[in-house]
Each structure stands twice: as C-alpha cells, then as structure tokens.
Amino acid sequence: xxxxxxxxxxxxxxxxxxxxxxxxxxxxxxxxxxxxxxxxxxxxxxxxxxxxxxxxxxxxxxxxxxxxxxxxxxxxxxxxxxxxxxxxxxxxxxxxxxxxxxxxxxxxxxxxx
Numbered sequence: 001x002x003x004x005x006x007x008x009x010x011x012x013x014x015x016x017x018x019x020x021x022x023x024x025x026x027x028x029x030x031x032x033x034x035x036x037x038x039x040x041x042x043x044x045x046x047x048x049x050x051x052x053x054x055x056x057x058x059x060x061x062x063x064x065x066x067x068x069x070x071x072x073x074x075x076x077x078x079x080x081x082x083x084x085x086x087x088x089x090x091x092x093x094x095x096x097x098x099x100x101x102x103x104x105x106x107x108x109x110x111x112x113x
Contacts, residue, residue, distance in 0.1 A: 002065060002100035007038040009082060011064060013089075013103075016077035034078065040065040041082070042102075060107045062087055068098040080105050 014031040021028065042063040064080055064087075072078060072092045080087040080103060087105030095102055 002067065002095060006040045007065070009039050009041050010036065011039045012036050012081040013072070014079050014081060031079070035069065037066050060085065062105055064103040064105065065095070066101050066103065068094070068100055072101055072103065
C-alpha cells in the first residue's frame with residue numbers, strides 16, 4: 001500500500017503535444033499539463049557523467065511514486081517536472097492492484113566546466 005503521508009513532493013506530469021499550423025504546415029511542439037500531484041521520490045539521484053552537445057552533463061535518475069492513475073505510458077512522450085529539472089519517463093510500473101504507480105525517469109543536467 002502507498003502511504004499518503006510519504007508523498008511529500010509536488011510534481012507535474014506533462015505530455016508533449018504536436019500541432020500543425022493550418023497555413024504553414026509547420027509542426028509546433030509544446031508540453032501540456034497532465035496532472036499536478038504529490039509524489040514520493042525513492043531515488044534522489046544516481047549520477048553518472050556523460051556529454052551532451054559537447055558539454056559535460058550529469059545524468060540523473062529518479063523514481064517517483066504516485067497514486068494510481070490510468071493513461072501513463074513512456075510511449076506517450078511524458079515527463080516529470082521536479083526540482084527545476086525535466087525527467088523523461090522511461091518506465092511505468094503498477095504497484096499492487098492499482099494502489100500506485102512507479103515512474104522511473106531520467107534527466108540530463110549541464111555541469112559547469
């Protein structure tokens with residue numbers, strides 16, 4: 001069972017939406033809010049260094065546990081916004097029988113050189 005008192009971090013779950021303008025047929029990508037909800041952060045950071053666009057980057061992974069919610073899938077272009085970082089959701093795991101959902105997500109943060 002997922003204890004409500006352990007969910008002490010407010011997060012945003014967002015989905016990428018692509019739209020085309022009727023006149024220029026250009027594709028515009030924006031993030032829209034799916035839900036703002038309380039979560040428990042199980043793994044604060046597993047950092048490994050890598051490179052992104054020729055700049056040093058720290059790779060961070062976090063696990064967010066939220067109340068059960070249908071429609072969360074990494075294939076849908078979802079992300080979690082938390083602590084000033086955008087975490088791409090790579091895995092969604094149901095906890096028990098619709099008790100909760102475990103969102104495994106990763107973020108890339110630039111490292112000052």
